[in-house]
Amino acid sequence: MLSIKNLHASIEDKQILKGINLEVKPGEVHAIMGPNGSGKSTLASVLAGREDYEVTEGSIEFLGKDLLELEAEERAREGLFLAFQYPVEIPGVSSTNFLKTALNQIREHRGLDPLDAVSFLSLMKEKIKLVEIDKSLLNRSLNEGFSGGEKKRNEIFQMAMLEPRLAVLDETDSGLDIDALKVVANGVNTLKSKDNATIVVTHYQRLLDYIVPDFVHVLYNGKIVKSGPKELALELEEKGYDWIKEAEPIH
Amino acid sequence: MTVASNSIDLHKNFVEQFGIFEKELNGKSLTDFHQTRKKAIRSFEQLGMPDRKTENYKYTPITRLLKKQFNFDYASPGIPAISKAAISELLIKGLDAYNVVLINGRFSQELSNLDITLKGLEITDFKSAYESQPDLVGSYFAKYAEFDKDPFTALNTAFSLDGTFIKVKDNLVVDKPIVIYSIAESTAANWAVQPRNLIIAGKNSQASIIENYIHHGNEAAFTNTVSEIIVDENAYIDYYKLEIHGDNAYHVGNTQVYQAGKSTFNTTTISLAGSLIRNNLNVVLDDEHCEANMHGLYLLNDRQHVDNQTMVDHRKPHSYSNELYKGILGGNSTGVFNGKIYVRQDAQKTNAFQSNKNILLSDEASINTKPQLEIWADDVKCSHGATTGQLDKEQLFYLRSRGLGEQEARSLLLYAFAIDALENVKIDVLKEYIDHHISIRLNR
Known part of the structure; x- marks a missing residue:
């Protein structure tokens, strides 16, 4: 589904990613862990198509397409979803209207008819339950005045509505209390299927108690220095990131 | 018709035109009304056309634009033909309203739609209003819009002949909005037009008034309009000024508002179309517990220029004003916002807020924004802010x-x-x- 080969990326001439290799297949959950500044969020941003980053080397293939050739909106329509670390507040843009527009853009791209107001609302009702988001939030402007936890839930709610093939969760656990974390994890787990995949980017092992990964990758200094089964996360938690700083990069 | 070109001194030209205009009044030149006109033209002579050194017009090169573009014809203003069908295309669809249609500043009885059964509501042409009620009209006319301060107000006053007169009786709630379609018809030739409106809202009355400025035709049109609005005690007025139609329009407008105690005046000014727009909005809060909400929106493109000058004058205690102007400027457009707030020494416990926010869509677009607060009272809450940025x-x-x-x-x-x-x-x-x-x- 996703094939990242020798990915190098920089921002303002500063090299952040220095040769990432990653293969993700449908049905898999990958966790990408690493200390601050290792390049985790850069990887998420490059996948989603943030223009501030320049890819200097390497390739990304997504569902048979060259991802780097696609604009951010085209990636979304192809089925890529980024849950933002810091979802932005957009005063004046209604959450509901925005989501309806987004969903219908994606449906159009998939050759489906747009949802009318009634079907859209019933779909919303169904998905609201999944992330236990307060319905009144969706009557407000997008993320405006939302708490940190509400913003993260709203990200997962949008993900549930848009049904992506590949979801990238960028530190979705940061700033969440344990109850919110469980709700977010439950949402992700419920949406999991054999056809879609998830990349969980996180600093802490805690989230992985609730979203169980098939693979754990450790990112350090712009490279994946260690990959392994879910137990690797526990080992990291125990030994700390200093442990991997001495490790050799894998290729 | 006199052609003003670069070689002609505009100022001199206007003054000469006044002489012709005066002769056409056929003996009516001795009325009090005409004495006001004469004072106004003398003010204009003294003030002169603004240039780059004129503080209030520093960023709006209005004299240069007018010199290039226009023919003036005040002496024999006939109403150009415009069909009912053409007018109906210009109306706001689905709006049940009292419609006034001014064609080049002249009230059109035929095109207006004024089937008034409501007792105490008067909507007529300005001309017959001052002929039939000279004392009433005379007691308001030119008493608020100060022709000794602004050359365009002086010009409009000097040439004032027709426009709209609205009077809402005390305690009357007007059942429908009143729309003044002020159409500058310039299909065949350039036109310069000067409508004059007088709106009097009695005590405890309520009304919505829309001034919809429309430029019709391909040639350029210059509109120099003045509206005086008197909002009596505890009256409630919603006022809208729309500049939505016509790319080749040049507009200078002066809306002068006078509020008595406990009155409310809400205004929204929308500027989307026009080569040059200058909106002067002056609101005087002359007693306690007045409220004025002044909103504006301008979306500019190409070489458009819009200049909003607002003034709110808090003269007495316990009044409230809130101002929000927003602009989006693309292309080579230029914008000006100048917001004056005066809080007089008597006006303790005043709340006055002002905000101007802009988004520039291109490197060539620009905005000059200037808040100007002058506060003589010491127990007031006032704030102002201006931002200019790009899309986030x-x-x-x-x-x-x-x-x-x-x-x-x-x-x-x-x-x-x-x-x-x-x-x-x-x-x-x-x-x-x-x-x-x-x-x-x-x-x-």
Whole structure:
């Protein structure tokens, strides 16, 4: 589904990613862990198509397409979803209207008819339950005045509505209390299927108690220095990131 | 018809025109009314046309633009032919209203739609109002719009002949909005027109008034309009000024508002079309517990220039004013916002707020914004702020990352930016009308 080969990326001439290799297949959950500044969020941003980053080397293939050739909106329509670390507040843009527009853009791209107001609302009702988001939030402007936890839930709610093939969760656990974390994890787990995949980017092992990964990758200094089964996360938690700083990069 | 070109001194030309105009009045030149006109032309002679050194017109090269473009014809203003069908195309669709139609400043009885059964509501042409009620009209006319301060107000006053007269009796709630369609018809020739409106809202009365300025035809039109609005005690007025139609329009407008105690005046000024727009909005709060809400929105493109000059004068204690102007400027457009707030020594416990926010869509667009607060009282709450920026890249990326195309995301964000300037628009049909034109503009 996703094939990242020798990915190098920089921002303002500063090299952040220095040769990432990653293969993700449908049905898999990958966790990408690493200390601050290792390049985790850069990887998420490059996948989603943030223009501030320049890819200097390497390739990304997504569902048979060259991802780097696609604009951010085209990636979304192809089925890529980024849950933002810091979802932005957009005063004046209604959450509901925005989501309806987004969903219908994606449906159009998939050759489906747009949802009318009634079907859209019933779909919303169904998905609201999944992330236990307060319905009144969706009557407000997008993320405006939302708490940190509400913003993260709203990200997962949008993900549930848009049904992506590949979801990238960028530190979705940061700033969440344990109850919110469980709700977010439950949402992700419920949406999991054999056809879609998830990349969980996180600093802490805690989230992985609730979203169980098939693979754990450790990112350090712009490279994946260690990959392994879910137990690797526990080992990291125990030994700390200093442990991997001495490790050799894998290729 | 006298042609003003670069070689002609505009100032001299106007003064000469006044002589011709005066002769055509056929003996009516001895009335009090005409004495006011004469004072006004003398003020104009003294004030002269503004140039770059004139503080209030520093960023608006109005004299240069007028010299290049226009023919003036005040002496024999006949109403150019415009059909009922053509007018109906210009009306706000679905709005049940009292419609006044002014063609080049002249009240058209035939095109207006004024079937008034409501007792105490008077909507007539300005000309017959001052002929039939000279004392009443005389006691308000030119008493508020100060012709000794602004040359365009002086000009309009000197040449004042026709326009709209509205009087709402005490305690009357007007059942429908009143729309003044002020049409500058310039299909065959350039026109310069000077409508004059007088609106008197009695004690405890309520009304919605829309001034809709429309430029019709391909030739240039210059409108120099003055509206005096008197809001008596505890009256409640919603006032809208629309500049939505006509790319080749040049507009100078002076809205002069006088509020008595406990009155409310809400205004929304929408500027979307026109080569040059200068809106002067002056609100005087002359007693306690007045409220004035002044909103404005301007969306500019190409070489458009819009200049909003606002003034709110707090003269007495316990009054409130709130001002919000928003602008989106693309192309080579230029904008000016100058917001004056005066709080007089007597006006303790005044609350006065002002905000001007702008988004520049291109490197060539520019805005000059200037808040100007002069406060003589010591127990007041006043604030002002101005921002100018670009579209927020992070917001744009967020929307695109959810599948919205770039153009769609931009329109959505710009609309969201603009929308709170419309919060005083309370008539649904009008709101849809404005919304529709904003959307067209933002999707361009």
